Amino acid sequence: VTKIPPEHVAAKALEDSFRRLGEERVRSRRRRHPTWRPSRAIFAALASLLVVAGVATGTKVFLGDGGAVRPDAQGLKDPEGRNDVAPSFLQLADARAADPHGAQPWGLRTYQSAGGQTCVILGRIVGRRLGVIREGQFKELATRTGGVCDSLESLHFVLSLRAYAPAEPSRRWTLYGIVDRTVTSMHVLAITGKTTRVKIAPDGTFLLVRGDVDPFHLAQLVIDGSTGRRVVPLTH
Amino acid sequence: MGRGLLRFGHGRATAGFVGARADPSTFADVYVEYHEQVLRFFARRTLDPETAFDLMAETFAELFAHIDAFRGETEEQGRAWMWTVARHQLYRWRERGIVERRSLERLGMPIASLGQVEYERIEDLADLQRVRPQLEHALDQLGSEQRHALQLRVLEHREYDEIAQQCGASAQVIRARVSRGLRQLAKSLAEAEPAESEELLT
Numbered sequence: 001v002t003k004i005p006p007e008h009v010a011a012k013a014l015e016d017s018f019r020r021l022g023e024e025r026v027r028s029r030r031r032r033h034p035t036w037r038p039s040r041a042i043f044a045a046l047a048s049l050l051v052v053a054g055v056a057t058g059t060k061v062f063l064g065d066g067g068a069v070r071p072d073a074q075g076l077k078d079p080e081g082r083n084d085v086a087p088s089f090l091q092l093a094d095a096r097a098a099d100p101h102g103a104q105p106w107g108l109r110t111y112q113s114a115g116g117q118t119c120v121i122l123g124r125i126v127g128r129r130l131g132v133i134r135e136g137q138f139k140e141l142a143t144r145t146g147g148v149c150d151s152l153e154s155l156h157f158v159l160s161l162r163a164y165a166p167a168e169p170s171r172r173w174t175l176y177g178i179v180d181r182t183v184t185s186m187h188v189l190a191i192t193g194k195t196t197r198v199k200i201a202p203d204g205t206f207l208l209v210r211g212d213v214d215p216f217h218l219a220q221l222v223i224d225g226s227t228g229r230r231v232v233p234l235t236h
Numbered sequence: 237m238g239r240g241l242l243r244f245g246h247g248r249a250t251a252g253f254v255g256a257r258a259d260p261s262t263f264a265d266v267y268v269e270y271h272e273q274v275l276r277f278f279a280r281r282t283l284d285p286e287t288a289f290d291l292m293a294e295t296f297a298e299l300f301a302h303i304d305a306f307r308g309e310t311e312e313q314g315r316a317w318m319w320t321v322a323r324h325q326l327y328r329w330r331e332r333g334i335v336e337r338r339s340l341e342r343l344g345m346p347i348a349s350l351g352q353v354e355y356e357r358i359e360d361l362a363d364l365q366r367v368r369p370q371l372e373h374a375l376d377q378l379g380s381e382q383r384h385a386l387q388l389r390v391l392e393h394r395e396y397d398e399i400a401q402q403c404g405a406s407a408q409v410i411r412a413r414v415s416r417g418l419r420q421l422a423k424s425l426a427e428a429e430p431a432e433s434e435e436l437l438t
Binding site: 003004007008009010011013014015016017018019021022023025026029148150151154155157159160161191218220230231232233 | 256259260261262263264267268271275289293296298300302304305307317320321323324327338343345346347348349350351353354357
């Protein structure tokens with residue numbers, strides 16, 4: 001068993017702090033997401049909601065055919081307060097980026113996972129369709145394609161950094177994701193000190209595609225908002 | 237929790253960075269497992285035990301603060317993330333000359349003072365004999381008091397109390413002289429440092 005010798009007072013104190021903070025964070029998560037066992041009454045209530053939702057969808061009360069909805073800290077909500085969750089599993093997000101090698105532009109699709117997480121899928125855009133380019137041909141992504149998911153409610157952002165064919169001359173480096181309304185601005189801080197603003201689309205999505213030699217190497221994403229500043233190291 | 241949970245790639249249940257993301261209460265085990273490697277990384281580059289310790293503490297505080305944002309699925313990716321954060325800390329220290337304590341402060345984590353045993357342990361990790369030729373060259377650039385303190389401590393391996401007695405100053409003052417001298421030396425060594433550290437290749 002690895003142990004820090006007691007005479008290493010400062011190192012041991014840090015270990016104790018991390019144990020205490022770790023346990024606090026676990027308790028905090030449990031408070032935010034309490035485990036519960038659904039009762040019959042809740043099943044009945046959910047069934048009723050499903051019926052109402054079905055009717056509402058039929059009358060286009062939901063935003064399924066509207067634009068993307070930027071989520072807030074409490075979850076996905078219509079900015080005008082008309083409803084709770086847009087049926088966004090097929091929704092094309094607002095963020096777009098030109099391809100650095102002149103091929104089809106890049107875009108995103110957002111959806112809510114069954115576990116309530118916010119997910120983002122990256123792809124190439126042709127018309128209003130999102131897909132991939134294989135052997136020079138566009139292939140639309142299946143509706144059940146999985147993306148990068150996380151809890152927007154607790155993190156306030158979902159982020160992914162991916163490299164495509166990094167060894168090839170036609171390589172691309174992508175940084176994409178979604179932020180909620182607490183986030184007001186973002187920028188990439190390169191190790192050289194150079195900053196690059198990350199534009200946040202109206203629905204909260206963002207997307208950078210670069211063709212340089214790893215422009216995000218040892219860089220950080222600086223996220224500013226009403227909950228303060230967060231600095232996220234960018235690693236592949 | 238012990239080391240067993242941190243043996244990766246042997247078909248056993250793993251904790252590590254991936255586990256700590258799901259269960260932050262296990263992050264302390266990640267710290268216990270890796271803190272000495274990170275401490276050695278900083279000690280060899282700063283040559284100053286206190287600076288090395290502060291940078292190590294801030295590195296792990298930043299990792300803990302952002303564990304939810306860690307995207308990796310393997311421990312190797314976790315270690316890569318850790319070294320990236322560590323190198324950022326070193327870069328910022330070299331640029332600004334001070335150790336940032338942003339994450340430590342945000343988490344409300346105080347740093348205890350290094351005891352004698354711990355201080356000397358970090359000096360051992362720095363392996364100062366490794367840089368003896370550069371050190372001898374750099375000594376000429378220092379003031380006489382710093383040069384004398386460094387010669388006795390690093391080249392002759394004398395105890396701080398013994399040096400203090402010989403110089404007519406307290407051990408604390410001698411430690412500060414050695415620390416300042418080594419920091420100056422660290423700047424000259426930084427230029428000769430290889431692009432990739434051995435830690436980053438593990």
